Amino acid sequence: MPIDSSLQRTKRPKSEKPRLSIGFILAKRFTLCAFANFVDVLRLAADEGDRSRPILCKWTVLSDTMNPVLSSSGISVQPNERLGDPTRFDYIVVVGGLMDETPKLGPLYHKFLNQAADKGVPLIGVCTGAFLLHEAGLLEGYRCCVSWFHHLDFLEQFEGLDPVSDQIFVVDRDRLTCSGGASSAHLAAYLVDKHVGRSQASKSLHIMIIDEALQAEKPQPGQPIKLKTRDPIVQRALLLMQQNIDTPISVDDLSDRMGNSKRQIERHFRLALDTSPKAAYLEMRLDIARHLITTTQKSIAQIAMDCGFCDSSHFSRTFRRRFGATPKVLRQSAPLEA
Structure with a gap:
């Protein structure tokens, strides 16, 4: 048979x-x-x-x-x-x-x-x-x-x-x-x-409805930030920036840690985000500071330190240029968000 x-x-x-x-x-x-x-x-x-x-x-x-x-x-x-x-x-x-x-x-x-x-x-x-x-x-x-x-x-x-x-x-x-x-x-x-x-x-x-296998070097998803890109070099750089918010690192340090040249990182940032790594880092730190001001009861001085600013006065001036109000005024005008 x-x-x-x-x-x-x-x-x-x-x-x-x-x-x-x-x-x-x-x-x-x-x-x-x-x-x-x-x-x-x-x-x-x-x-x-x-x-x-x-x-x-x-x-x-x-x-x-x-x-x-x-x-x-x-x-x-x-x-x-x-x-x-x-x-x-x-x-x-x-x-x-x-x-x-x-x-x-x-x-x-x-x-x-x-x-x-x-x-x-x-x-x-x-x-x-x-x-x-x-x-x-x-x-x-x-x-x-x-x-x-x-x-x-x-x-x-x-x-x-x-x-x-x-x-x-x-x-x-x-x-x-x-x-x-x-x-x-x-x-x-x-x-x-x-x-x-x-x-x-x-x-x-x-x-399992996963499109494709990712290699080990694929960046982890990090904390939610406004800077979005699919460029893996920029993604990794942004993630390293997030992990060093309180003690900001230089582009040279990013280059050493990532194994990419400083010029290559700067070029990728310009193409992906139309900005420089330094400017993107500052924007990230200020956005996180704003989030902490509106969602926590931490002091302004502590938030300044947590976001890598050397003193509260410098933090306040930089924050005002970015958002049009000082951290103190923003906190007084906006109740804590859930």
Whole structure:
């Protein structure tokens, strides 16, 4: 009896091993979105269509106790396996969560992660997972990606590290980190592309209604500002400016950090925004100052410092030239916005 051709296409040898195997460690109050985006890319790449069989990719949630893990959204995830031998995985992923509520991982997790590192298993930090990897002593000497929102928190808590917060993810040898949210889908797609195939990575993203895979260097979305552009060089420069509002950096510093020449940055700003980097930086600082004046009860002097002005008088004069009123007059005339 002839075999149906459709069955021939889906039948696979039982002995075929997954090309990509990943173990997840979820911190208490982990970010569900970041975890789900990562897993769904693997799920959709693992099988034909949307059948979800773990054929080409395999994933599992690991635990030291097997107790359910509560996410920041209040939804719990039940682990599948105990920690065991880390070498059964191609990667170990640590998914962090809320900055103020993420507890440290326990000693068994630290032991497991250090065993993985000693045996050459690459480690991945998703969202605030980078914080947890560093607390385990596993990010020393590595570049790591953190969300722009947690950039200052990382600097305050982890002295001596230089976090990258103007990219969606960072690959530095056997440490991979991403800022969470949608960026975890792009990091997962990077792994699928590398180990399974580009077509499977593209398929996953398309089913998830993500237009295309983004490279690691793609700038993170930052705080809302009025300066809008699709130019990636200008986007990265604006993001770095945002992260250094209180201590403004020069265009030369931007050039050094970005790896682009000063002339190239200035040319891109002129083409994209019809202004100079210096003028754009000042406009950004004043816009943020105006936002703080109308939405917070911070003193004018504190806002001046927060926005990188050397003294309140200079701040007030510059603010008046831009908005036609001093910060004090604006605050008196406009009630605090919600």
